[in-house]
Amino acid sequence: MSLQIPYEVTPRLDTGVNNAKLGIWLFLASEIMLFGGLFAAYVFLRMGADAWPGLEIYGTGEMATRADQILNVPLATLNTMILIASSMTMVMAWASLKMDNFSRYKLYMGITILLALGFLVVKAIEYGDKFDHHLYPATNNFLGVYFVLTGLHAIHVTGGIIVNAWFWGPGTKMWTQGTARDKAHFANRIEIAGLYWHFVDLVWIFLFPTIYLI
Amino acid sequence: MAEPHSSSHEHKQGFWRTYWFSTDHKVIGIQYGITALLFLLFGFGLMLLMRWQLASPGVEIPLLGALTPEMYNQFGAMHGTIMVFLGIVPLAVGAFGNYVVPLQIGAPDMAFPRLNMASYHFFFWGGVVMLASFFVPEGAAKAGWTSYPPLADIETMGQTMWLWGMVLLITSSLLGAVNFITTIIQLRADGMTFFRMPFFVWAQFITAFLLLLAFPPLEAAGFLQLADRLLDTSFFLPSGLVTTDGPLEVAGGGSPLLWQHLFWFLAHPEVYVLILPAMGIVAEVLANNTRKPLWGYRLMVYSLIFLGFMSFIVWAHHMFITGMGTAISAFFQVTTMIISIPSVVILSALFITLWGGSIRFTVPMLFALGFLPMFGFGGLTGLPLGLAPTDIPLHDTYYVIGHFHYVVAPGTILAMFAGIYYWYPKITGRELNNTLGHIHFWGSIVSMNVIFFPMLIQGMAGVSRRLFDGGHTYSFSEGVMHYNVLMSVAAFALLAFQIPFLINFFMSLKRGRKTTRDNHWAATTLEWSATPTPPVPHGNFETVPTVYRGPYEYSVPGHATDFLSQDEASPPAAEAVAAEELVEA
Numbered sequence: 001m002s003l004q005i006p007y008e009v010t011p012r013l014d015t016g017v018n019n020a021k022l023g024i025w026l027f028l029a030s031e032i033m034l035f036g037g038l039f040a041a042y043v044f045l046r047m048g049a050d051a052w053p054g055l056e057i058y059g060t061g062e063m064a065t066r067a068d069q070i071l072n073v074p075l076a077t078l079n080t081m082i083l084i085a086s087s088m089t090m091v092m093a094w095a096s097l098k099m100d101n102f103s104r105y106k107l108y109m110g111i112t113i114l115l116a117l118g119f120l121v122v123k124a125i126e127y128g129d130k131f132d133h134h135l136y137p138a139t140n141n142f143l144g145v146y147f148v149l150t151g152l153h154a155i156h157v158t159g160g161i162i163v164n165a166w167f168w169g170p171g172t173k174m175w176t177q178g179t180a181r182d183k184a185h186f187a188n189r190i191e192i193a194g195l196y197w198h199f200v201d202l203v204w205i206f207l208f209p210t211i212y213l214i
Numbered sequence: 215m216a217e218p219h220s221s222s223h224e225h226k227q228g229f230w231r232t233y234w235f236s237t238d239h240k241v242i243g244i245q246y247g248i249t250a251l252l253f254l255l256f257g258f259g260l261m262l263l264m265r266w267q268l269a270s271p272g273v274e275i276p277l278l279g280a281l282t283p284e285m286y287n288q289f290g291a292m293h294g295t296i297m298v299f300l301g302i303v304p305l306a307v308g309a310f311g312n313y314v315v316p317l318q319i320g321a322p323d324m325a326f327p328r329l330n331m332a333s334y335h336f337f338f339w340g341g342v343v344m345l346a347s348f349f350v351p352e353g354a355a356k357a358g359w360t361s362y363p364p365l366a367d368i369e370t371m372g373q374t375m376w377l378w379g380m381v382l383l384i385t386s387s388l389l390g391a392v393n394f395i396t397t398i399i400q401l402r403a404d405g406m407t408f409f410r411m412p413f414f415v416w417a418q419f420i421t422a423f424l425l426l427l428a429f430p431p432l433e434a435a436g437f438l439q440l441a442d443r444l445l446d447t448s449f450f451l452p453s454g455l456v457t458t459d460g461p462l463e464v465a466g467g468g469s470p471l472l473w474q475h476l477f478w479f480l481a482h483p484e485v486y487v488l489i490l491p492a493m494g495i496v497a498e499v500l501a502n503n504t505r506k507p508l509w510g511y512r513l514m515v516y517s518l519i520f521l522g523f524m525s526f527i528v529w530a531h532h533m534f535i536t537g538m539g540t541a542i543s544a545f546f547q548v549t550t551m552i553i554s555i556p557s558v559v560i561l562s563a564l565f566i567t568l569w570g571g572s573i574r575f576t577v578p579m580l581f582a583l584g585f586l587p588m589f590g591f592g593g594l595t596g597l598p599l600g601l602a603p604t605d606i607p608l609h610d611t612y613y614v615i616g617h618f619h620y621v622v623a624p625g626t627i628l629a630m631f632a633g634i635y636y637w638y639p640k641i642t643g644r645e646l647n648n649t650l651g652h653i654h655f656w657g658s659i660v661s662m663n664v665i666f667f668p669m670l671i672q673g674m675a676g677v678s679r680r681l682f683d684g685g686h687t688y689s690f691s692e693g694v695m696h697y698n699v700l701m702s703v704a705a706f707a708l709l710a711f712q713i714p715f716l717i718n719f720f721m722s723l724k725r726g727r728k729t730t731r732d733n734h735w736a737a738t739t740l741e742w743s744a745t746p747t748p749p750v751p752h753g754n755f756e757t758v759p760t761v762y763r764g765p766y767e768y769s770v771p772g773h774a775t776d777f778l779s780q781d782e783a784s785p786p787a788a789e790a791v792a793a794e795e796l797v798e799a
Contacts, residue, residue: 003323003752007400019325019400026392030426037434037476044472045449054467138446140465148441148449 009185024192028199035203038152039210042145053142058133070135071146071212072126079122080208086115087201090164090194097187102175105190109168112197116161123154146211153207156200163193237327238752242334243313244641247634250305253341254627255712257296260289262705268684269702283682287356288372290680292344294359295376298484299383300341302626306491307387307425308337310633311394311418313641317741317749318412320403320759320781325396333389340382347375358680360477363450363470367442368457377440384433387425394422403740405761409515410780412739412765413508416515417494420522421487428483428526435476442468471536478529486525488622489589490518492629493560496582499632500564502737503579504571505776507766510563517556517563524553534602535609543602550600554593561590576735577651581632584659585625592620595670610680613673616666624662631658631715638719639734643747644726650718657711664704668697736777738767743779 011018046052056062057069064070093108130136130143137147167190174186236242266273267281274280281289312330316323324330347354352370355361366373398419402411411419438449446464450473453466501508508514530538530546564586573579595617598604608614631654638646675694677685684698685691733742741749744759759781767778778784 003327005323005325005327005401006321007325012400015399017400019396022399023326023392023396026395026426027388030388030391030430033427034430034434037431037479038437040431041434041438041449041472041476044469044475045467048469049467136445137441138448138465141448141467144441144445144447144449144465147445148438148447152437 009181009188018188020188020192021195024195028195031199031203035152035206038149039206042149042210045141045145049141054140055135055142067142067212067214070142072129073212075122075126076208076212079119080204082115082119082122083201083204086112086119087198089115090197094187094190094194097175097183097190102172106168106172109164109190113161113164113168116157116164119157120154120161123150149207149211153200153203156203160193160197160200164197167193235331237323237331239312239316239324239327239330240641240749240751240754242330243309243311245334246304246308246312246337247310249338249341250301250309253296254301254305256345257293257301258709260293260296262709264289264293265702265705267682269699271683271686284353284356286682287680288348288354291355291358291361291376292348295344295355297622298359298488299380300337300344302488302622302630303387303484304337305630306488306626307390307394307418307421308334310414310491310495310630310637311390311421314637314741315394315415315418316397316401317745317754318415318739319398319401319406320740320744320755320761321397321401322753322755322758324393325400326393329389329393333386333393336382336386336389340379340386343375343379343382347372347379350375360481361439361473362477363439363442363473364452364455366439366473367450368462374440374443377436377443380436381433384429384436387429391422391426391429394418395426398422403759403761406780407761409512410761410764412494413497413511413514414491414494416518417490417497420518421490424483424487424490424522424525428480428487431476432480435473438476439473471533471538474533474536475530478532479526482529482532483522483525485621486521488626490522492585492589492626493518493564495629495633495636496564496585497567498739499578499582499636500567501766501768502636502735503574503576503582504567505574505768506567506571507764507768508563509566509569510559511764511766514560514563517559521553521556521560524549524556528553531600531605534605540602547601554597554600557593561586561593576635577646577648577655578632578636580652580655581628581635584655585629585632588620588624588628588659588662589626592617592622592625595620607676608673610678611673612669612677612679615679616669616673619666619669623666624659628659631655634719636735637741638722639729640741640745640747640749642723642726643729644722645729645734646722646726647718650714654711654715654718657714658708661704661708661711665701665708668694668701672697733779736775738777738779739765740780744781 005019006012007018008020009018011021015022051063053064053067053070055064055070057064089108089112093105093112096102096104096108127147135143137144167186171189172186174182174189178186233241234245236245263275263278263281264286266275267286272280312324315321344354350371352372354372355366355369355376357366357369357373361373361376398411398415402408438447441447442449442451448464448466448468450470451462451464451466451468452470455462455464455466497508497514528546528549530542531550534543534546595613599608599614599617635646635651638644672685672691672694673679675691677688677691677694681687685695729747732745732747734747735742737743740759740761745755750756760783761780762783763778763780765780767780769776770778773784
């Protein structure tokens, strides 16, 4: 690639942003429409449902009246904490780069990735527990919404892990072997990855109360 | 990353890198264009098979045999899908947008060249999945291009392929939309303010926002339908559903109406994705061939923005007969009537642009002139469909097909041809043949009208749009059945009139008259005035242009030529003369 695209690293003066920053915000706008569509579907289905969640509480034979009688709220709370913590370490990773402290960046980025993996492990435990009780997406629409929305979110988490792992491992060459411009470019990339990561976090913060609590 | 080279320095790259995995927006634009034209031809072919069946039900087609109802349904569903998502949108946005937008704003390339390449390849593989679905057991999707459940939920495997294909196409258009918006905001050349952008760039800009924000809800709906089909959920399946195989064993409790809301939330803005780039092309061609500025440029831009916004709140006018309630119907018919205003403003502005112009009847101009009344007619026939009382009897009849095709066939497709004839000399350095162009234009516009006008008549007689035998089942439709033969003959005539175009398109690559100057049409916009023909690979411009004025400075008083390019620093003397003349006048 011989061609230099303008404003790849430095912001354009009259818009105040570089290309990637604008691009990621546009991407996130479209993601909001994606999850917005799914939340709208949830509202629509719930309004039309005879009963919600429409399932028996494990072992009691009584019908549940609230989602938290079916879903595991303590585990989901733990996961909320994990994701918020990972968002913080993500910012710290970026800030470390800005302060030119590469080893601290590696540390914080590593913690971010581990926390995200922890989130997926907890999620897997939650899903496994549901399957043990013969609760599947096909059981009813409450569980369908639960599995599809949290599943799609988990795919987003996985995508974030892949991107962050690249920037923790092979992608760091841009910083360790690059010019000053490459370093600035790398820090920008971490900022962009961070914006995506905070978005994934934010989606969970909406999913948690709407699916587990109300 | 290598150090920046001078942009005129040409790189030797391998075949695959140059033609298939290219990051040059011009090559990607051409890839999009050729792929989309092939899909258009294929989708048109499906339609010809259907028209054969409608004109002579049950008569065997050579090589294929008699059409079965299942095949007819596959062809119908895939015709719509292919024409909209694999034909017109990739041609209008992927091809023209990609090739022309960076040139018109003075950018060296798109903001994200590798995303641009990825976008084409997602589109390509989306198309491959769609085509492959014809060969899976029981064939391609049969539930119409709208894929309404519950039918789509219990369809055969082709429907699952359709959904995966759509996921790829949506990914492609998402990457494209992000790229277009970023490019237009960030990479405008010095002096290229927003209100100096050609109208075509504005049209692509608003279109990109529609693609960015309207497609994701369909993706959401697609995921839900995939879950219904693969995980046996019942998001779109109501309780107590009975099919020919007996009661359906699912949990139920879902809503088919939910799909319709999510689908049309995309598909109405999609209609504007089909038409806005076409308006953009027509605006360019009209200004160039009337040799005067567009009438009401700013008014057109404001209308465009308003139209883009409104297109998000009209979707349920496709759903008046679903029983969603009169209050909701009232809301959506009001918004629908409101959205017709900016469309009429833009169309009127284009008509007024003709007033007092010294019109050059070039081939692109013929196609652009053909677009104006045809799109107007398509728009007017849409009014009865936007009002609930008149929509109820017309819903799902051939009237709807007629209206929609008037907008996209003699509307958008004529504008696409205008664009091909207009930019071909820039892309190839050769002219297209004039005589073949005239035959193509007159043949196409006449046969298109003969195909689509009788549909309006059949529709008003009540003929449903999805009948395998064209309507012979019902005695009430006997009075209008004879049109079927006429329409089918016209459809095959339309195919015949594309042959001169194909010959012209390929022969001119080798034999066409070479253009004598870079600015072939004596145009004012940067793609003509500031680049060589064809433009420099990877970089576009030999020197980065600076922009001094608006996009349509034709016939400026006192100027030596009848056009004043955007990048031409005008001699002060000429300006002074112009000012004097104005004072005297």
